[in-house]
Structure formats: structure tokens, C-alpha cells
Amino acid sequence: MFASGAAQAQDSKPQDGLSALSVFLQSTRSGRADFTQVVTLPPRASDSGTRVARTRSSSGSFAFQRPGRFRFVYAAPLPQTIVADGKTLWLYDEDLNQVTVRAQAGALDDTPAALIAGAADLNTLQKSYELANDGAQDGLLWVRATPKARDGQTQQLRVGLRAVTPNQVELGAFEILDSFGQRSLLTFSRMQVNVSLSADTFRFTPPAGADVIRP
Template sequence: MKIIFALFLIAFGAMSARADGLESLEVFMRSASSGRAEFTQVVSMPAREGQAARHKTSSGSFEFVRPNRFKFIYKKPFEQSIVADGQTLWLYDVDLNQVTSRKQAQALGSTPAALIASAPDLRALQADFTLAALPDKDGLQWVEAKPKAKEGQLQSIRVGFRAADKVPELAALDILDSFGQRSVLNFSKVEINPRLAADAFRFQPPKGADVIRQ
């Protein structure tokens, strides 16, 4: 019996070692009903004639409850909030005191948020993306998602997961748009399935803010 059990553990270990980014994405979507983390984002803009490439760094926090509710709170260098409450996607720029709102169903189909927070399952994602596992890199398991819609502004999205005991840990997002601009988000202090307040994703435009509805 001990020998059989040992062989089972060896076999299970071999199967786990073969897990790739696509499998990690599927497990993450199935198991992580909520989450929160901190992030650092580096946006790299391609060089133009007579100009060097430019880089912009920002940081903040991220929370989600699947499906359809999430928020990115940018704290540095400028304060900005992106909140999806299930019906409306809100963008609030503190410096401009300006709020932009869009119907969420029209805004999130082929976006990075759909990959990690909005879509309910892998099948729903495959309606909007072509998904493929990539080779492991930098200690992470990667999956690439290419939007099926040709008229969008995104060229590809890569999601990196760090292997964990139960649920793969979201580690990175690498987003390339059709203009050659690259955004890389690295996540830290990741919590899976925390209890989040019922009103965590409720957004009320601040008094006096200019509200633009699209």
C-alpha cells in the first residue's frame, strides 16, 4: 500500500509539473471568486523619429469579485480610479475632477479585466480570445490571449501565474496594444478569496465632478 501511495504521489507530482499557463488560468478562474493585490505598472511607449522610448511608472491596488465587479485604484504618481460595478464602468481622474462612465457590457469583452476578473469561466473567455499556453519564463507560467475582434486596440495580452499549493497566484499582466505601446503590471501581496465589503465596488461621482456618459 505504501508503495502504491508513493507511486501515486510521484505521478501526481509529474502531472503538476506539466501544468502550463492555460491550465493555471482555468484553475484560477474556477477557484478565485474574489481577490485583491497591490500592483506596479510600467507603460513603455515606442521610440518616435527623433525621440527616445519613454517609460511611465504607476502603482496602486486591485480588487475583484467574479463575475463583473472589479476596481483598479491608482495612487502614484496620479490618483485615478477604474471601477466596474456590474452595470457601469467608471473612470475617475482626481486631478481633472472628471468622471467617465460607459455601459460595462459594451466595454469589457476583449480587455485584460475580462481575463482576470470579469469573465465567469474559460468558455466565456474563448468567445472573445484565442488562448494559448506559452513557455515558462522568469519562474512564471504564461498564457497568451489574442482578441478575436480585429477592430480593437489590443494586439495581445499575456498573463503570468506563480505556482501555488491550491490556486495559481496571479503575478503579472503584459499588454501590447496595436500602437506598439506596452503595459506591464506586476502584482504583489496577492490574496485569493478574501471577504470584500458588499459596497466595495459601488461608485458615486464626487460632488462637483464633470460626468461624461458614453
């Protein structure tokens, strides 16, 4: 009887990506994690004539609070901070001492942020994306999300989710393919969900002396 009950508890976890994404959207209010990002650029010809893919890596920390707030801090190799406070999107390039400011509305529609911090449920997401289960890999349940609008920079998103319990799903990874053939894989670690985050987490004030650009 104990074994049967354990099996039923296991079976009650989300069994595919769309089910896991639905649980994530409905049950996750906030979260924070560390991340690594590997960007693979389109291959180009080497001196020997062979096609060689190029990669670059970065790492940092990430926090979000639904709806509409998140913070990415790239610590290495190029320090950069991206903050969405619900109304404004801030991008701070530390090396250039430059802040780019945009209205948040519409700027994130075809980005991972729309899946993490924006949409309330699958029905909302399906207004902007074609969603499909994309199998299981590396302990994650994957969803493929193709933007319905074809004029954006993002061609396709894949989100990998980890089903911890029937009512708790963690964000495990994102894979992004853009219109230039560039592929980015973000892998999250030490994920904490539904944590208390201070309001200052999602505030940004341009540093003194920084150039502020409003395209």
C-alpha cells in the first residue's frame, strides 16, 4: 500500500512541459537564482575552410516577481544589469557607464521575460505564442514557444521546467533562437521560489555620471 501511494504521488506531478508550465504560472509569485548563459554564434569559416561555431559564456544572478518585475545581474565577464520595474526597462552597461531606458510595455512581448514574469496563465501566453510539448531532457520538461508575430527578433523559445511536487515547479533553463541564427542557453541553479523580495530589488537609479539614452 505504501509503494502504491508513493507511485500515485509521483504520478500526480506534471508529466509534460505544458502541464508544468501551467503549474508554474499559477503557483509561482516570485523567485531568485544564479544563472550561466552560453551564447552560440552562427558558424563561420576558419582558416582551414571548415565551419566553426563560436561561443561565449557569462554568469550572474536573477530575480523576478510577478507580474512584470525582474532583475538580471551579469557579473562576468562583462558587468551588466537589466531591470524591469513594471513600467520601465533599464539596461546598464557598466563598462560604458551607459543606461538605456525603454518603456516596458511591448518591449518584452517575444522574450523569456514574458513567460517568466508576465503571463498569468497558458491562455494568456497562447495569445502571443504557439505552445507545444518538447519532450524531457536532463531532468527537465520542455515547452517550445514560437512567437505568432513574425517581425520580432526571437524566432523560437524553449523553456525547461523541473517538477518538484504536484504544486511546485521550478524554472530550469531557457533556450532562445533569434533571427540572426544566434542561440542562447540560460541554465538556472540554486532556484528559490515564492521568496520575499524587497521592493528595492526592482528599482534602478542611474549611477552618477552615467549617460542615459532614451531611444
